[in-house]
Amino acid sequence: xxxxxxxxxxxxxxxxxxxxxxxxxxxxxxxxxxxxxxxxxxxxxxxxxxxxxxxxxxxxxxxxxxxxxxxxxxxxxxxxxxxxxxxxxxxxxxxxxxxxxxxxxxxxxxxxxxxxxxxxxxxxxxxxxxxxxxxxxxxxxxxxxxxxxxxxxxxxxxxxxxxxxxxxxxxxxxxxxxxxxxxxxxxxxxxxxxxxxxxxxxxxxxxxxxxxxxxxxxxxxxxxxxxxxxxxxxxxxxxxxxxxxxxxxxxxxxxxxxxxxxxxxxxxxxxxxxxxxxxxxxxxxxxxxxxxxxxxxxxxxxxxxxxxxxxxxxxxxxxxx
Amino acid sequence: xxxxxxxxxxxxxxxxxxxxxxxxxxxxxxxxxxxxxxxxxxxxxxxxxxxxxxxxxxxxxxxxxxxxxxxxxxxxxxxxxxxxxxxxxxxxxxxxxxxxxxxxxxxxxxxxxxxxxxxxxxxxxxxxxxxxxxxxxxxxxxxxxxxxxxxxxxxxxxxxxxxxxxxxxxxxxxxxxxxxxxxxxxxxxxxxxxxxxxxxxxxxxxxxxxxxxxxxxxxxxxxxxxxxxxxxxxxxxxxxxxxxxxxxxxxxxxxxxxxxxxxxxxxxxxxxxxxxxxxxxxxxxxxxxxxxxxxxxxxxxxxxxxxxxxxxxxxxxxxxxxxxxxxxxxxxxxxxxxxxxxxxxxxxxxxxxxxxxxxxxxxxxxxxxxxxxxxxxxxxxxxxxxxxxxxxxxxxxxxxxxxxxxxxxxxxxxxxxxxxxxxxxxxxxxxxxxxxxxxxxxxxxxxxxxxxxxxxxxxxxxxxxxxxxxxxxxxxxxxxxxxxxxxxxxxxxxxxxxxxxxxxxxxxxxxxxxxxxxxxxxxxxxxxxxxxxxxxxxxxxxxxxxxxxxxxxxxxxxxxxxxxxxxxxxxxxxxxxxxxxxxxxxxxxxxxxxxxxxxxxxxxxxxxxxxxxxxxxxxxxxxxxxxxxxxxxxxxxxxxxxxxxxxxxxx
Ligand SMILES: Cc1ncc(C[n+]2csc(CCOP(=O)(O)OP(=O)(O)O)c2C)c(N)n1
Ligand code: SF4
Ligand SMILES: [Mg+2]
Numbered sequence: 027x028x029x030x031x032x033x034x035x036x037x038x039x040x041x042x043x044x045x046x047x048x049x050x051x052x053x054x055x056x057x058x059x060x061x062x063x064x065x066x067x068x069x070x071x072x073x074x075x076x077x078x079x080x081x082x083x084x085x086x087x088x089x090x091x092x093x094x095x096x097x098x099x100x101x102x103x104x105x106x107x108x109x110x111x112x113x114x115x116x117x118x119x120x121x122x123x124x125x126x127x128x129x130x131x132x133x134x135x136x137x138x139x140x141x142x143x144x145x146x147x148x149x150x151x152x153x154x155x156x157x158x159x160x161x162x163x164x165x166x167x168x169x170x171x172x173x174x175x176x177x178x179x180x181x182x183x184x185x186x187x188x189x190x191x192x193x194x195x196x197x198x199x200x201x202x203x204x205x206x207x208x209x210x211x212x213x214x215x216x217x218x219x220x221x222x223x224x225x226x227x228x229x230x231x232x233x234x235x236x237x238x239x240x241x242x243x244x245x246x247x248x249x250x251x252x253x254x255x256x257x258x259x260x261x262x263x264x265x266x267x268x269x270x271x272x273x274x275x276x277x278x279x280x281x282x283x284x285x286x287x288x289x290x291x292x293x294x295x296x297x298x299x300x301x302x303x304x305x306x307x308x309x310x311x312x313x314x315x316x317x318x319x320x321x322x323x324x325x326x327x328x329x330x331x332x333x334x335x336x337x338x339x340x341x342x343x344x345x346x347x
Numbered sequence: 348x349x350x351x352x353x354x355x356x357x358x359x360x361x362x363x364x365x366x367x368x369x370x371x372x373x374x375x376x377x378x379x380x381x382x383x384x385x386x387x388x389x390x391x392x393x394x395x396x397x398x399x400x401x402x403x404x405x406x407x408x409x410x411x412x413x414x415x416x417x418x419x420x421x422x423x424x425x426x427x428x429x430x431x432x433x434x435x436x437x438x439x440x441x442x443x444x445x446x447x448x449x450x451x452x453x454x455x456x457x458x459x460x461x462x463x464x465x466x467x468x469x470x471x472x473x474x475x476x477x478x479x480x481x482x483x484x485x486x487x488x489x490x491x492x493x494x495x496x497x498x499x500x501x502x503x504x505x506x507x508x509x510x511x512x513x514x515x516x517x518x519x520x521x522x523x524x525x526x527x528x529x530x531x532x533x534x535x536x537x538x539x540x541x542x543x544x545x546x547x548x549x550x551x552x553x554x555x556x557x558x559x560x561x562x563x564x565x566x567x568x569x570x571x572x573x574x575x576x577x578x579x580x581x582x583x584x585x586x587x588x589x590x591x592x593x594x595x596x597x598x599x600x601x602x603x604x605x606x607x608x609x610x611x612x613x614x615x616x617x618x619x620x621x622x623x624x625x626x627x628x629x630x631x632x633x634x635x636x637x638x639x640x641x642x643x644x645x646x647x648x649x650x651x652x653x654x655x656x657x658x659x660x661x662x663x664x665x666x667x668x669x670x671x672x673x674x675x676x677x678x679x680x681x682x683x684x685x686x687x688x689x690x691x692x693x694x695x696x697x698x699x700x701x702x703x704x705x706x707x708x709x710x711x712x713x714x715x716x717x718x719x720x721x722x723x724x725x726x727x728x729x730x731x732x733x734x735x736x737x738x739x740x741x742x743x744x745x746x747x748x749x750x751x752x753x754x755x756x757x758x759x760x761x762x763x764x765x766x767x768x769x770x771x772x773x774x775x776x777x778x779x780x781x782x783x784x785x786x787x788x789x790x791x792x793x794x795x796x797x798x799x800x801x802x803x804x805x806x807x808x809x810x811x812x813x814x815x816x817x818x819x820x821x822x823x824x825x826x827x828x829x830x831x832x833x834x835x836x837x838x839x840x841x842x843x844x845x846x847x848x849x850x851x852x853x854x855x856x857x858x859x860x861x862x863x864x865x866x867x868x869x870x871x872x873x874x875x876x877x878x879x880x881x882x883x884x885x886x887x888x889x890x891x892x893x894x895x896x897x898x899x900x901x902x903x904x905x906x907x908x909x910x911x912x913x914x915x916x917x918x919x920x921x922x923x924x925x926x927x928x929x930x931x932x933x934x935x936x937x938x939x940x941x942x943x944x945x946x947x948x949x950x951x952x953x954x955x956x957x958x959x960x961x962x963x964x965x966x967x968x969x970x971x972x973x974x975x976x977x978x979x980x981x982x983x984x985x986x987x988x989x990x991x992x993x994x995x996x997x998x
Contacts, residue, residue: 033804038831038842067805067829072665075834083831083842086804088823090668091833091843092661093691099658103665103673104823106649107601111669111824132654314622314647322671323822325646327598328789334596334751336646337624341592347369347583347778 029060038083045235047198047224048077048145052084054196054204055114055143059087062209069112072101074126076118076152078145078224095126098133098142102306105138108323109307114212116143120150123159123179134188134217136306141211141218144181145198147226148233155229168231181221182285182297186278191303192218193281194296197254198225199235203294215301223254223294243290257284257295264295269302348408348425349516350391350418352448353384359538360412360513361392365583365776367521367534368396372578376401376894378775378970380998383608383714388448389417391998394776398575402742402777402894403973406996409570410523412516414489416441416470417448420457421998423473428481431568432474433519435512436486439471483568485560487519492555500548511552518556523564524572528557580781584743586773590702591616593750594674595623595648598789599700601666601673603651603659608715609773610676610704618650656681660688660701667697668832670794670822672754674700678770679708679721686728689763693733695832695841696810696818696857698757698764702750705769705890707968716968717770719890719941722950725765726919732854734861736760737918739767741875741893744779745916746772751787752872759792759867760860761817767918769941771970772891793817797825805829808839812852816859865920873922876929878904878911884984885933886912887959889947891970892939898973899980908984915947927955937961937983941971945991962991969997 034056042048059069069087073079075094082089092100097115105113122130122144133142148161155169159179166173185193192214196204204222211218225235234241240250257264262284266277281298304312311317328334349364351357358379365375373396381390393404407427413419413434420443426432443454443461458468464479466472478484492515493508502508514535521531532550539546590613594602604614623646653659659675666673677685682703692699705721707713725737736756740746746768757764799807799821807828811818818839821828831841836853838844875893878900886896896912903910913929915922930936930951938948938959943966948959963979965971975996982988 036842065826067826068824070823080843083833086806086829088829089831089833089841090665090823091831091835093687093834096657096661096688099653099661100665100668102651102658103601103603103662103667104669105665106651106662107666107669107671107673108822108824128654129658132658310649314649316622316645317647317649320646322600322647322649322666322673323669323824325598325600325671327600327672328791332788332790334598334784334787334789335625336596336598337626338592338596340624341595341620342582342782345582345584345588345592346781347366347581 029063031056031060034059034066034086036084036086040084042077042080043228045227046077047147047226048081050198050201050204051143051145051222051224052081054201054208055081055085057201057205058208058212059085061205062212064112068110069114070104072097072104072113072115074117074121076121076145076150078116078118078151079121081116095121095124096129097121098126098129101140102133102136102138105140106306106310107321109139109318109321112212113140114143115140116145118151118158119144119146119148119160119181120158123181123184127159130184131188134185134190137189137191137216137303138306139216141208141214141220143208144219144221145224146181146221147224147230149226149229151226151229165232168229180285183282185219186281186285186298190219191216191300192296193298194219195221195223195294197223197238197294199238200254200294203256207296210296214299216303216305223292253290254292254294257293257297262295264298266300266302269300274300348391348393348410348422349412349513350389350422351413351415351513352386352417353381353388353390354386355415356510356513357390357392360517361394362776363514363531363534363538364394364517364520366537367517367531368394369581369583369778370530370533371527371574373398373574374401374778375583376403376775376777378404378771380969381715389421391418391422396572401898403898404970405974406972407974410520412520414512414516417446419470420446420449420473421453423477425998426477426482429483431483431485431523432477433485433487433516434470434474435489437488437490439469439474441470443468443473485519485523485564487515487556487559489515492559493552496548496551496555499551502548511549514549515552515556518553519560521572522557522560523568524570525566526572527574528553581778582781583776584779585776586743586746586768587612588616589743589746590750590768591620593747595620596787597751597754598672599648599674599754600646601649601651601663601671603653603662603675604677605653605656605659605681607678607681609706609770610678610681610702612773613676613702614650614652617648621648621650623647656684657688660685660699661691663699664688664692664697667692667699668823670824672698672758674702676702676704678704678706680711682721682724682728689735690729690731690733691834692763693729693735693857694834696761696820698761700753700757701763701765703765703767704773705767707966713968715770717941717970718966718968719769719892720943720946720966721767722889722918722942722946725767726950732858734760734762734858735919736762736764736864737767738764739889739916739918740772741890741914741916743772743777747782748786749916751789755790756864756868758794759790759817760864761792761820762860767890769891793819795819795821795825797821798827799825800827806840809841810837810839810853812839812856815863816856817863861920865922868917870922870925873917874925875914875916876911877914879909880911880932882909882911883934884908884910884980885930885936886910886939886980887915887930887936887948887951888912888939889915889918892941895971895973895976896939899977902973902977903980906981908981910980921950921954923954926951927957930955930957935960937963937980939963939971939976941965961988963994964991965994967995967997972996
């Protein structure tokens with residue numbers, strides 16, 4: 027039975043501000059899951075804390091709304107326990123690149139087969155608009171008393187350096203395009219990042235919906251020219267096809283270059299994808315041949331009467347005197 | 348006692364010594380002391396052997412085996428009259444002032460002692476000082492003997508030969524005690540199992556040591572180490588590995604950790620044994636395994652070294668959510684980082700086990716030394732209020748069974764369990780009776796197995812209010828149902844709610860699980876009580892002080908001092924009524940703890956309103972010895988001790 031969009035909606039009260047970019051992301055997630063016809067009870071959305079962190083409550087799959095900055099290790103524990111689950115993480119830019127930056131980098135080293143959506147709004151929405159790690163130096167958004175004193179992180183560049191095997195950027199109000207990116211991220215074998223430009227109409231009065239639509243950026247025809255463009259439309263190929271060192275180096279190089287195109291000409295789409303790097307699950311299975319066929323969460327550990335079935339006699343024999 | 352610079356095989360020699368003794372049926376207790384350093388600093392190992400049960404170390408040394416100068420300098424004064432010192436005569440001319448790692452106060456007190464005795468400041472003088480005290484002195488020319496061993500094996504590299512000094516020191520010690528050489532050979536072969544050539548060369552080193560001692564010092568020591576007449580099969584256990592085996596048996600299938608002394612050895616042990624054997628018939632019942640016939644009868648534990656302890660606890664919680672028995676092991680600094688995660692697990696009723704290896708704090712404190720300073724922290728870590736269960740094991744055997752209980756309680760009460768042990772136990776080796784695996788039962792509580800069917804599109808009331816406070820729990824990912832989790836207050840489905848009535852009910856639901864645990868956990872697991880009911884003195888303690896207390900009690904009763912001992916094992920929920928009952932019959936309560944403030948004593952007083960009459964505390968980073976405890980209790984019994992006695996022994 028095909029999954030309908032409405033099957034993925036919950037009755038939980040949604041308290042995002044009207045016009046928030048998070049709605050676009052939510053729609054894209056639901057559309058992607060419906061198109062992929064996932065089994066909701068085999069799917070888990072894991073989030074951090076922030077406005078963005080509430081997203082699992084609005085998606086009718088398993089939802090785990092964790093701690094500020096910690097969605098990735100929680101999700102990793104779930105996924106490694108039961109690698110058959112579809113695990114999708116989501117969180118704010120502060121959540122992922124401020125308090126959770128250590129997990130952002132180290133999760134890339136692991137390359138667990140999960141997708142990660144960052145609601146990149148340049149502010150700490152839920153705590154009333156302080157500067158987030160992606161807000162550029164000198165920018166003064168609405169509730170900042172003074173312009174931002176820190177430089178902004180380039181999430182794409184950071185993700186490439188950390189070793190994400192799928193790196194993409196989407197735009198919250200280009201829902202169809204974002205839906206496609208999310209689908210690709212979920213289907214990607216390995217750890218996949220989708221950084222989503224997410225207007226926060228309440229606190230970010232700089233990178234607004236109008237800004238991205240091209241307000242004040244007139245094209246040759248005198249009309250506003252959108253500030254985003256789709257890389258794939260200009261023939262950009264992000265995919266590592268054979269996995270050779272030279273090819274990987276080339277693809278990383280072009281992605282890094284793209285990651286520095288910002289401002290009036292901001293690329294969206296997939297920057298880089300490499301499925302030739304083994305996932306953490308594959309690495310575990312190399313060492314533990316039963317890992318995939320009998321993963322942690324599925325293992326029987328006792329008979330019906332509670333007798334443990336692990337046979338530790340060899341270990342005890344080592345200690346016997 | 349055997350010692351040497353870190354990285355020179357002190358640990359190997361100690362385990363060889365302990366095994367060789369245990370192989371003949373003797374009981375063994377050994378503990379290791381080392382600096383937070385990789386190479387060069389002094390470390391030492393104390394091993395006691397006896398036909399009787401022994402559970403602790405003592406301060407006086409019967410026999411000191413050294414192969415470097417520092418061990419000799421530091422520990423020679425601890426050797427009792429009529430004891431023995433083995434040393435390397437090649438080092439005799441070494442000067443005290445040239446041993447850089449000796450701290451100035453140690454050096455100056457030795458210098459004074461040497462001057463007083465009209466001696467110089469070389470190792471020769473230090474040996475002489477011991478000789479004058481009546482210590483037997485046995486020079487052992489290591490290199491000369493090892494060169495001969497090397498010749499037989501075509502080994503000329505001095506550094507390779509030097510690697511065998513530790514085993515030779517062990518051999519010479521046993522030779523002086525006229526102990527059967529075969530046991531020593533067996534222990535050496537076991538130690539070098541994976542390197543047959545090294546094994547045989549070390550066996551030859553044993554022979555060289557034995558031959559030399561027989562020839563030069565035959566029977567001169569006058570103490571014989573004889574095996575007991577009958578030998579029971581036993582286990583020679585080290586704390587970390589005991590925990591590892593118990594976790595595998597308990598069904599722990601995800602262990603996360605960030606490296607920290609003294610906890611990481613356990614995770615490394617688990618990683619080295621990550622493929623787990625299963626019992627045949629039981630394995631066949633497992634449909635997952637039936638699919639993969641070639642690898643039948645095997646399972647695995649996933650061990651993840653994380654980027655920090657925040658990731659360690661939250662990843663373990665993720666495992667718990669998905670239905671895996673999950674744990675993380677850490678020590679104080681790491682546990683500090685876990686506080687927020689712990690609260691999330693409490694809020695979301697997730698089973699997770701935290702194994703807390705205490706070491707001396709605060710901050711990095713004495714990173715490789717012992718303390719019991721984290722009791723109150725374990726009790727209170729995390730903001731807000733949530734249920735937790737805290738177990739504290741007293742020795743290796745308790746650790747084993749408590750580990751299984753920790754996982755059972757985590758799932759039965761759907762809450763974090765903190766299992767506290769400490770550095771002294773983690774790094775000690777002891778002979779213990781074989782485990783009775785029939786005593787081990789796994790109870791997964793109300794963990795539901797899928798697939799399940801639920802109406803309303805599969806939405807499942809994971810946090811349903813129930814009379815017991817425990818709600819049936821399908822792990823995340825169970826087919827046919829779904830629900831949510833959040834650290835915010837939530838309704839039965841797990842959606843955020845700030846409704847005040849619901850909040851009250853949910854708080855009561857979660858916290859009431861503690862009452863349930865208090866009711867259900869048997870008394871025998873909550874406390875141990877040793878000794879006569881009516882005694883003059885009651886010792887109150889927890890954790891690894893147990894061994895020293897029990898050993899000291901034996902001596903005290905020989906002196907006619909009547910002592911009993913209440914060991915608290917379930918710290919939370921605290922067995923208030925039972926403890927009150929027992930302590931109200933005590934004439935004098937002495938709180939014995941390895942911390943500054945007497946944390947357990949404070950908790951007991953808080954709960955029972957019974958004050959402590961006396962405290963014996965120690966916080967110099969060195970575990971309590973049975974001797975110093977014995978002396979302390981004797982002093983108290985005589986009535987001439989301060990209300991708070993601070994013990995200070997240990998190097
Ligand atoms: C440990 C911790 N520190 C601080 C907070 C307070 N806090 C809640 S949300 C948030 C920032 C959210 O910003 P972001 O992650 O960008 O998410 P957004 O709200 O913008 O979607 C902070 C600091 C917290 N919940 N936990
Ligand atoms: S504060 Fe900004 S990010 Fe948060 S809900 Fe409102 S618009 Fe969205
Ligand atoms: Mg944000």
